[in-house]
Amino acid sequence: MGINVQNLYYDVEIAAYILNPSAQNKTIEDIITSYLDINPADYEKKEETKQINLFDDIASNENKDKEKEKNTMYAYAISKLYEVTLNKLNDLGQLNLFKTIEMPVLEVLADMQYNGIYVDRQELTNYGDELKEKINVLICEIYNLCGEEFNINSPKQLGEVLFEKLKLPVYKKNKSGYSTDVDVLEKLKNEHPVIEKILEYRQLVKLNSTYVEGLIPYINKDTLKIHSYFHQTVTATGRISSTEPNLQNIPTRIELGKRLRKVFKPEEGKIFIDADYSQIELRILAHISEDKNMQEAFMQGEDIHKWAASKVFGIPLSEVTKQQRAEAKAVNFGIVYGISDFGLAEQLGISRKKAKIYIEQYLEKYNGIKKFMENVSKKAAEDGYIETIFNRRRYIPELSSSNYMVRQFGKRVAMNTPIQGSAADIMKIAMINVYKKLKQENMKTKIILQIHDELLLEAPKEESEQAKEILKQEMENAVKLKIPLTVEVSEAKNWYDCK
Numbered sequence: 001m002g003i004n005v006q007n008l009y010y011d012v013e014i015a016a017y018i019l020n021p022s023a024q025n026k027t028i029e030d031i032i033t034s035y036l037d038i039n040p041a042d043y044e045k046k047e048e049t050k051q052i053n054l055f056d057d058i059a060s061n062e063n064k065d066k067e068k069e070k071n072t073m074y075a076y077a078i079s080k081l082y083e084v085t086l087n088k089l090n091d092l093g094q095l096n097l098f099k100t101i102e103m104p105v106l107e108v109l110a111d112m113q114y115n116g117i118y119v120d121r122q123e124l125t126n127y128g129d130e131l132k133e134k135i136n137v138l139i140c141e142i143y144n145l146c147g148e149e150f151n152i153n154s155p156k157q158l159g160e161v162l163f164e165k166l167k168l169p170v171y172k173k174n175k176s177g178y179s180t181d182v183d184v185l186e187k188l189k190n191e192h193p194v195i196e197k198i199l200e201y202r203q204l205v206k207l208n209s210t211y212v213e214g215l216i217p218y219i220n221k222d223t224l225k226i227h228s229y230f231h232q233t234v235t236a237t238g239r240i241s242s243t244e245p246n247l248q249n250i251p252t253r254i255e256l257g258k259r260l261r262k263v264f265k266p267e268e269g270k271i272f273i274d275a276d277y278s279q280i281e282l283r284i285l286a287h288i289s290e291d292k293n294m295q296e297a298f299m300q301g302e303d304i305h306k307w308a309a310s311k312v313f314g315i316p317l318s319e320v321t322k323q324q325r326a327e328a329k330a331v332n333f334g335i336v337y338g339i340s341d342f343g344l345a346e347q348l349g350i351s352r353k354k355a356k357i358y359i360e361q362y363l364e365k366y367n368g369i370k371k372f373m374e375n376v377s378k379k380a381a382e383d384g385y386i387e388t389i390f391n392r393r394r395y396i397p398e399l400s401s402s403n404y405m406v407r408q409f410g411k412r413v414a415m416n417t418p419i420q421g422s423a424a425d426i427m428k429i430a431m432i433n434v435y436k437k438l439k440q441e442n443m444k445t446k447i448i449l450q451i452h453d454e455l456l457l458e459a460p461k462e463e464s465e466q467a468k469e470i471l472k473q474e475m476e477n478a479v480k481l482k483i484p485l486t487v488e489v490s491e492a493k494n495w496y497d498c499k
Contacts, residue, residue, distance in 0.1 A: 012078050014102050015085035017233035018094050021394055026233060032077045035084050040073060093391050097425075101390065102232065105428045108435045108447060109230040109240065115446045115458070116225030117247070117264055119215065124263040128212035131204050131256075138201040145194040152201060155180045166192055203254060211250065211260050218245050230450070237417055238392050238424040240450055248451045261496035266458045271491050273445075273464060274498035275471045277453040278486045279304055280423045281336050287481040288389070288418060291368025298483040305329040311365040312358065331362045335369060336419055338412030373415060380414035388421035389479075423453065426485070430478040431455065437470050445470075456495065464491060 016023070016031045023030075029040045089095045143149050146166065150157045159178030162168045168191050172179035182202075188195045218226045226245065234241045242248045251257030266272050282304055286294040297307040302317070309320045309328035320328075327348055334344050345355035363370040380386045381399045394417045398410030431450060434457075438445050445459035445467040455475065459467040468489050475487045492498045 008106060009099075009103060010082055010086075011103065011106065012081050012085070013233050014106065015081070015089060015098060018098055018102060018392065019085065019088055019092070021233075021238065021392075022236045028074060028077070031081065035088075036077060036080055038077060038080075040070075040077070092393070094393070097390050097392055101425060101428050101432070104432045105232060105240075108431045109232060111435065112447055112449065113227055113230055115448050116220065116223055116227040117448050117456075117458075118225050118267055119219050120263045120265055121216070121219055121224070124212060124215060127260065127263060128208055131208040131212065134256075135201065135204050135208065138197055138204065142194055142197050142201060145192075145197065152198065153205075158198070162188070162192075162194075166194070168192055203257070207251065207257055207260070211257075215245055235424075236394050237421040238388065238428075239420065239452060240424070240428070247449060250451075259496060261498075262494050264495040265493065270458050270460050271464055271493060272495060272498055273457040273459050273467050273471060273489065273491045274495070275455050275457075275475055275487050275489045277423070277427070277475065278488055280426065280453050280485065281419050282332060283481065283483055283485060284389075284419050284422045284426075285336055285369065285372075286483050288422075289366075289368040289372035290482070291366050291372070293366050294369065295483050305332055308332050308362070308366075312361045327358065328362075331358055334359075335362065335366075335373075336416060338415040340408075376418065377411045377414050380410070386414045386417045388418050388425055390422065390425040392421050392425060394421065426478050427453065427455070430475040433474040433478060434471060437474055438467075441466070441470070443467065456498070 012028065012031055013026055016026065016034070023034075032038055032040055086095065086098075089098050139152065142152060146161050148161070148165075150161055152158060156177050158180045162180065163170050163178045168188055170178060171184045171187055172181075182199070185195055185199055189199075215226065218228075220227055226247070228242045228247045229244050231241045231243065240248075250260055282294070283298060285291075286298055293307075293311060294304070297304050303325075305325050305328045306317055306320045308331065309315075309324040310317045312328060312331070313320075313324055315324075330344060330347050331339075333339075334347070339347075339359075341352050341356035341359055344350075344359065345352040348355065363373075376386065377399070380396050384397070384400075385393045385395045387393050394413070396410045396413050396417075398406045399414065401407050401410065427450065431447060434455070435447060438447075443459075443463050443466070445457055445463050447455065448458050449456035455471065457467055457471060468491065472487050472489050476485050478485070490498050
């Protein structure tokens with residue numbers, strides 16, 4: 001309606017989220033009960049139920065009165081929560097996070113949801129038809145390789161065919177019989193050619209159901225766009241999430257899945273501009289851990305994975321093979337997520353002993369990271385929480401658990417949260433600054449999507465060069481770290497071609 005809401009400076013849910021991002025219950029009633037000496041139920045009038053007939057208007061009036069009472073109680077409670085939560089945020093050093101990051105990004109997310117992203121419905125339907133054809137071919141191939149027809153979607157029937165008829169090795173059983181989950185099938189890949197076909201079949205079925213049949217209902221009839229909901233109070237790390245539909249989860253690993261991005265297009269006369277932070281989590285790790293080797297690689301603009309391989313294997317950069325780079329990359333990212341020797345062995349298809357040696361060699365060369373890993377778990381166990389660069393907290397009760405596996409999970413969380421959480425905060429700052437700059441310059445360019453380290457803009461062609469400059473400038477200078485942040489910018493006529 002052209003009304004621009006000004007002065008959004010307090011939101012009770014966001015304040016409560018910063019104070020405890022892992023809290024499961026975030027309704028207004030939950031927040032009132034947690035922070036005030038008020039029971040919302042006490043404020044509702046409890047009257048005797050009266051017998052009424054369908055022609056009486058009493059029921060609707062009573063509902064209106066109850067609604068008024070409830071809203072009055074909410075307004076009173078929010079005014080009290082305002083004082084309580086802001087004082088708590090101030091005491092914990094989180095008021096700046098609330099005022100300069102979380103509240104301003106609220107307006108950006110609202111704008112993104114309102115802008116939406118255009119979807120070529122016909123192209124999406126054609127893509128779905130292509131998937132169905134490939135699925136039907138795979139079904140025939142699976143039946144031929146197994147020598148019989150059965151319900152591929154039934155774990156029970158699939159299990160019987162694989163483990164009783166084809167006599168493949170049994171790795172795992174559950175209450176209903178043989179396990180046929182992805183982990184089991186991955187281990188069976190070399191045992192029989194049908195396994196590869198079953199894995200592909202599952203991928204294509206999921207692509208069709210989730211991303212073709214799943215997306216179509218969300219295309220708005222008036223705008224012909226998808227207006228996804230962006231949430232800032234869901235994840236424990238501070239990352240933004242997306243639902244109805246989840247546009248942050250469009251597949252990128254397999255080419256056929258990645259092709260789905262082709263159906264997302266800019267409006268007529270406009271183009272997409274895409275910017276991606278280059279290895280932001282490893283850069284944050286280098287900043288926080290102050291590891292000299294990792295910092296040197298980034299300062300010299302070297303390939304970080306090749307550099308790691310050179311250090312770990314003790315060979316010159318020029319002699320690093322593709323295989324060695326891939327292994328070093330797995331260790332680099334594995335360290336960020338607290339990977340174990342078991343996890344690395346599974347990922348690289350090597351022995352656990354070899355994986356353990358890789359990790360030990362890596363930590364020997366990257367001593368700053370080793371110290372950071374040791375200190376971060378110890379400090380989190382002592383304090384009961386971990387923080388990002390911007391004082392975002394995540395409480396980790398798992399670290400004091402008597403269960404070893406739960407404690408190990410807590411250690412991984414302690415390691416990953418300052419890195420992933422700081423990356424999320426930096427992206428939010430960048431989004432706020434890009435949004436402000438576009439407004440300041442009176443531009444028609446809009447932010448339409450955020451996918452963790454990636455930001456997608458829709459710009460009129462005549463604004464494209466200026467928009468690219470703003471995007472790169474604001475993202476790279478969102479915060480000053482000990483090493484530079486770098487951004488890769490591209491433009492295209494659909495989301496797929498942006499990369």
